[in-house]
Amino acid sequence: MNLEFTPEEQAFRDEVRAFIAENYPKHLADFGMREDMAREDFLAWHKILGKKGWSVPAWPVEYGGTGWTPTQRYIWSEENARASTVMPLPFGVSMVGPVIYTFGSEEQKSRHLPGIVSGDVWWCQGYSEPGAGSDLASLKTTAVRDGDHYIINGQKTWTTLAQHADWGFFLCRTDPTAKQQEGISFILVDMKTPGVEVKPIKLLDGGYEVNETWLTDVRVPVENLVGQENKGWTYAKFLLAHERSGIAGVARSKRGVEKLREIATHETLDGAPLIKDFDFAKKVSQLEIDLAALEITELRTLAGEQAGKGPGPESSILKIKGTEIQQRLTELTLEAVGTYSAPYMGGVSNDNSNEHPVGPDYATHAAATYFNMRKTSIYGGSNEIQRNIITKMILGL
Amino acid sequence: MDFNFTEEQDMVRDGLSRLVREQYDWETRRKAIASTEGWRPEVWAQLAELGILGMPFSEADGGFGGGAVDAMVIMEEFGKGLVVEPFIPTVVCAGGFLKHGGTAAQKEEHIGAIVSGSAVFAFAYAEPRGRYDYADLETTAKKDGAGYVLNGHKAVVIGAPWASHLVVTARTGGERRDRSGVSVFVLAKDTPGVTTRDYVTVDGRRASEVYFENVAVGVDSLIGVEGEGLALIELVTDDAIAALCAEACGAMKVAHAMTVEYSRQRKQFGVPIGKFQVLQHRMVDMYTAYEQAVSLTYLATLRLGSDEVERKKAVSAAKVGVGQAARLIGQEAVQIHGGNGVTDEYAIGHYFKRLTIFDSEFGNVDHHLKRHVALS
Numbered sequence: 183m184n185l186e187f188t189p190e191e192q193a194f195r196d197e198v199r200a201f202i203a204e205n206y207p208k209h210l211a212d213f214g215m216r217e218d219m220a221r222e223d224f225l226a227w228h229k230i231l232g233k234k235g236w237s238v239p240a241w242p243v244e245y246g247g248t249g250w251t252p253t254q255r256y257i258w259s260e261e262n263a264r265a266s267t268v269m270p271l272p273f274g275v276s277m278v279g280p281v282i283y284t285f286g287s288e289e290q291k292s293r294h295l296p297g298i299v300s301g302d303v304w305w306c307q308g309y310s311e312p313g314a315g316s317d318l319a320s321l322k323t324t325a326v327r328d329g330d331h332y333i334i335n336g337q338k339t340w341t342t343l344a345q346h347a348d349w350g351f352f353l354c355r356t357d358p359t360a361k362q363q364e365g366i367s368f369i370l371v372d373m374k375t376p377g378v379e380v381k382p383i384k385l386l387d388g389g390y391e392v393n394e395t396w397l398t399d400v401r402v403p404v405e406n407l408v409g410q411e412n413k414g415w416t417y418a419k420f421l422l423a424h425e426r427s428g429i430a431g432v433a434r435s436k437r438g439v440e441k442l443r444e445i446a447t448h449e450t451l452d453g454a455p456l457i458k459d460f461d462f463a464k465k466v467s468q469l470e471i472d473l474a475a476l477e478i479t480e481l482r483t484l485a486g487e488q489a490g491k492g493p494g495p496e497s498s499i500l501k502i503k504g505t506e507i508q509q510r511l512t513e514l515t516l517e518a519v520g521t522y523s524a525p526y527m528g529g530v531s532n533d534n535s536n537e538h539p540v541g542p543d544y545a546t547h548a549a550a551t552y553f554n555m556r557k558t559s560i561y562g563g564s565n566e567i568q569r570n571i572i573t574k575m576i577l578g579l
Numbered sequence: 580m581d582f583n584f585t586e587e588q589d590m591v592r593d594g595l596s597r598l599v600r601e602q603y604d605w606e607t608r609r610k611a612i613a614s615t616e617g618w619r620p621e622v623w624a625q626l627a628e629l630g631i632l633g634m635p636f637s638e639a640d641g642g643f644g645g646g647a648v649d650a651m652v653i654m655e656e657f658g659k660g661l662v663v664e665p666f667i668p669t670v671v672c673a674g675g676f677l678k679h680g681g682t683a684a685q686k687e688e689h690i691g692a693i694v695s696g697s698a699v700f701a702f703a704y705a706e707p708r709g710r711y712d713y714a715d716l717e718t719t720a721k722k723d724g725a726g727y728v729l730n731g732h733k734a735v736v737i738g739a740p741w742a743s744h745l746v747v748t749a750r751t752g753g754e755r756r757d758r759s760g761v762s763v764f765v766l767a768k769d770t771p772g773v774t775t776r777d778y779v780t781v782d783g784r785r786a787s788e789v790y791f792e793n794v795a796v797g798v799d800s801l802i803g804v805e806g807e808g809l810a811l812i813e814l815v816t817d818d819a820i821a822a823l824c825a826e827a828c829g830a831m832k833v834a835h836a837m838t839v840e841y842s843r844q845r846k847q848f849g850v851p852i853g854k855f856q857v858l859q860h861r862m863v864d865m866y867t868a869y870e871q872a873v874s875l876t877y878l879a880t881l882r883l884g885s886d887e888v889e890r891k892k893a894v895s896a897a898k899v900g901v902g903q904a905a906r907l908i909g910q911e912a913v914q915i916h917g918g919n920g921v922t923d924e925y926a927i928g929h930y931f932k933r934l935t936i937f938d939s940e941f942g943n944v945d946h947h948l949k950r951h952v953a954l955s
Contacts, residue, residue, distance in 0.1 A: 183581055183582060183583065183584065183648050183877070183880075183881060184580065184581050184881060185580055185878075185881045185882070186580065187580065191580070253580045256580075443955075460949075460952065463952045463955070464948055464949075464952055466952075466955070467948055467951040467952045467955055468899070468948065470896070470951075470955070471875070471896040471899050471900050471948075471951065472871070472900070474874075474875065474878060474893075474896050474900075475871035475872070475874045475875045475878075475896075475900050476871065476874070477874075478874035478875070478877055478878050479870055479871060479874040481580065481582065482582050482874065482877075485580075485581075485582040485583070496870075499866075499867050499870055502867060503867065503871065566860070569859065569860045569863040569864075570856075570859070572863045572866060572867075573856075573859040573860070573862070573863055576866065577839050577853075577859070577862055577863065577866065578839075579839065579842065579843065579853040579854070579859055579862070
């Protein structure tokens, strides 16, 4: 057992760090991800990485993966967090991509995987419905076979960044008579198909990150069915486990704690830097300790994956703790900026004001980010659902 | 980066696990801790035979060349069985002082005896008014001719009733809480002037109040440099904290498993209580806390050889996180066991008690959170 990088790993870290420094778009430097960015800004780094062959590190090499060890992947995400890069979005890279290369047809693989690797095709996820949240398997959107097509009808919701999407993957009911989980299919839909309508939902932070997606008599060729008809729930669960393993966000949170410390060095309390206040510093230390624990837990999970175990129910721990820490971080950041947490700067999507924000720059988004991050314990299977998964799969109750 | 155990470490774990299972069953343990001696010297002899007591010493010093990870593996198994035998005071603490600060003669005299099981040590560092500050000492050691004279009172010295030797901290100079002026001594417990008041601890171990009244020792009793002992004490107690965290992890693992099993057996309202989501989620939170505690224990153990700040931060992080997990898991385990959880008969209460006292050893959650802040 040891925590040290080998000389080869150190060389890899230097290579990655240099590559980021030389190739990451300057206008997006130290920016982080913001939901109001233009489509091309979201995709800029993805496309550069696609050309380099680094956009889908975790994939099998034959489909574009890098063949990196878990430690190399850890270094990769650390270095990207260090530079606050806008990483490739998960919908293609971590969600539908692995489903297609694991369960899809050869034709689907050759048609869809290259666009995910290159960053040319934007995917969105059609899972949740107004009546099917945590109880996802109760979904009502139907796909009815009509010759060589499925006719899809229904309403999806919380479709993240669907306003930019070229393609979507949808869970649809194909057998209304079967038991809930057994009548669902996993279908790929071209978002330009007639009958697909995307309507933005305004969120607490003033931004438009998610949408309602209406599907009205949408005709989709049967070859867009992934795997077998009525087996979609299996693929959906597979996807959720993959989604959870990246969800811990350890490297980003570490960078976030650094930024929090910077803010607390500028802010003052009783004439001294806020970070010198023991009550506040104690909360930051507690957060760092929880984060250190999560980091090792994630590395243990990665080591297990390297030893041949796929992401299992342990990834639910990463989801719960990772999101709790992300939320705590935004909560402490909000607390640190103090009174300047209050001014509303027109929402992050509203750029019709040329006025400089009031208060320090670091305060501008503190409240919006705090509000926005409440989503993390709700999405990807709420943290309560994660507890149900652990109950069943690990405690065996 | 590597999270695998070596084949030897797996063998140590399997061997100890068998020993605890076969010879440390609940009834045997109950009788042993209630006996006059309060421990089982024959188990200690077996640990020596298995090479456990010599594990963390280098081969040059007469040991088996193991390290902190081996101590972690050993203490995790001890924690699972609530083993009371004094591995940490003897091997990790006294052994650590000898390894890091002992002269060739001191190593020669003591390490072989530790490895063979013939010498048992206790570490007398705490004082009635010192709380968790190793430098807050009222015990003094005054230079006197060719040696020192010790006077003072050491508090809650774990394992002292069983010990043949003591490692003692005392002030040789400076003011009460100064970082300098702290020294470490090793001496036989039967040195004239040493008296003890022995007692049982709430978690089933034995401890003593140890009094020093004009105890004369030679210079060969001093470990390390006179007046510069604090850094050495911090180094050794960080080793001890990592091992202690491993012990707590073992105890938490069992406490959690017992609770899950109990929830499967115990029926109320016509169903096993483990079917209730309100209890399921609490047991999941216990499990998550346990896994996070294991991670922090790994981190602390693997950072024991790092530079001082990194080492201390990792160790304090572990003592905080494991301490919090120990409290949560202990309290929840008792709650989910219902009335049975507060009886002496059920094992779970004894795990709870051990996990409770864990927090007060070598600094509690608040103390280590403070140390973490100071280093950040």
